[in-house]
Amino acid sequence: MDKTPHPRPIPASIDATLSLLGEADYLADRSLATVLFLALKMGRPIFLEGEAGVGKTEIAKVLSATLGRRLIRLQCYEGLDVAAAVYEWNYAEQMIAIRLAEAEGNIDRDRLSHDVFSDRFLIKRPLLQALEPDTSGAPVLLIDELDRTDEAFEAFLLEVLADFQVTIPELGTVKATHAPIVVITSNRTREIHDALKRRCLYHWVGYPTAERELAIVRTKVPGIGKKLSQEIVLFVQALRKQDLFKAPGVAETLDWASALTELDAVALDPATVSDTLGVLLKYQDDIARLEGSGAKELIEQVRAEMRAAE
């Protein structure tokens, strides 16, 4: 991190949590703020589930930025193991230490193994880093896309999340003095076991309402016109009601809004929509459904809605 963050205490109420998120331009539902506030206050991990692109990962980033804590990110993938997630020994250094000891002629076995398996040769990975004391307060630990890893790793996480400690056989147990703020996200490509969820506060992050989405677009894409932004949001909201394989998330709305602004569009028209559909939809079948008359009908529907609102 390039700028030194100033640590701040955790918010004292739900309203304070809401405004804290607002500072970093994260416009959250009150329900999300409630869960966040509880998680911070009770020192429990927060488990966020939802479709891709609804801002789950962003929450951890925003928390770290606004609270001035360090963000430690553990990206999960299939085959993630202890060596990549928790710690690893620096074998090359260890070998050299053994050779040096040999050269010096002091090969006391116990002493040597004690020296070699010491803090000096330990490479700390995200989970262990998160348990270390930090001057700016307990860090934010983001365990991203937990559903990508396997059950074995999930089971290992149980110990870490229940007691905020990790056992290293050669070294002993490392326990956090201050529990980190843990944010776990999942895209639900498989169900996470209930045992792990039980230790967390659960929240499903859904798509925002039209009102909130409009506010998000106007905050995140500053140069956007009033009419265009409204059309974009209504279009996306209508799109989500369609029978699509993958409905667009907020991230896609924002991408699309910036794409249209770059193209100097002032309002939606069928040709531009067809050309830029790839920003919104990521499956060929979905795009095929909307190309041509599909997009046109939706635009007309959006226009009618806007007229009715006026």
Add this chain to the structure above:
Amino acid sequence: MTDPLAPSLSGFAGRPSSASGRGEASAGRLADNIVHFARALRAAGLPVGPGAVLDALQAVQTAGVGTKDDFYWTLHAVFVKRHEQSIIFEQAFRIFFRKRGYLDQLMAMLLPQAPGAPAAPPPPAATRVQDALFAEMKDKLKPEEREIELDTTYTVSDRELLQKKDFAQMTAEEIAAARLAIARMVLSLDEVKTRRLTPDRRGHVIDMRRTLRASMKAGGAFIDLKYLGVKTKLPPIVALLDISGSMSDYTRLFLHFLHAVTDARKRVHTFLFGTRLTNVTRALKARDPDEALSACSASVLDWSGGTRIATSLHVFNKQWARRMLGHGAIVLLITDGLERDPDDRLAFEIDRLHRSCRRLIWLNPLLRFEGFEAKAKGIQTILPHVDEFRPIHNLESMAELTRALSAQGGRRGHLGDPKEWLRRVA
């Protein structure tokens, strides 16, 4: 397990809720009500343990009772652990706190300006929650129902027959046969490579950690290399079982079969479909086959109705495929393929299903007939998109399947090859 937390359901539904203005009494009542509410949720099917109740109490104390919404989301954060549970929670919350009038009184005590709860029409989950809350009462009111059995063999009915099948008349012979199948299933191993490594003497990756530890035992004088190999594991199985009228002679046997598989392997997901798709994975997890099967029959509404394969597959592809078909899953599609209205959608959906899983095996009981030919339109549509096409109508064919599921039986032969069947009718 005995539950010391609360009295019986009927006990709390009628409890008087006279409010006293004193703060201590209201805090005690708050705890009381959360405990009762947790019980109601449990009865409605949410896995709410005593730990969650304690969490809820702590959470409510932390957040304070502000507005009704905050109270709602505070309890929601603790009690709901799956997205699907949200709707049940919402109904339970509304019914429970409206019924008791508790929340409004509490709000009135703490926040005089808080509005009362508006009455709303009962949304979809209401019956389920109401059933759970007033289960005992309902049991008394309802006379024993005589079950109606309609023989719909080989007719694809247009109506959705809302009838429940009774699984009780399972013969001892069948149980024994199913057990036999279990034994076979345990043996079969179709393992997929994972990206994880495990100690293996014949492996090809050096395990530095074990190597160093071993060499430290010898004082670091010499280094004995230890190796890691690729770890393998059983892939998940997803079974899609057709329970329409034309399959009704087989469904019970197949459910036994799937129960056996679920028992022996860890990750098996089972879906039943007729005119709609039902996930019965949880129901099949009960140890006892009778219990599992009756739990299963309770959760299904469309026994022995018509078949809408395309619609059911569409729902599966959209809602479940991305959650179930990771990690190299095998899909068992058990249907006769007699689609009521075959059209392009069927081809599209089966193709998508095929592309989302590692291996798609179609099990068709119609293959029991000697001169079976893939002439029906539905069958012709599905065939090009499956990896294997196998009979499943007796124990022998089930045993055959268990062999097919093992990697050793991977030489698929003519019987399993779907192209062979298409060639025959061409």
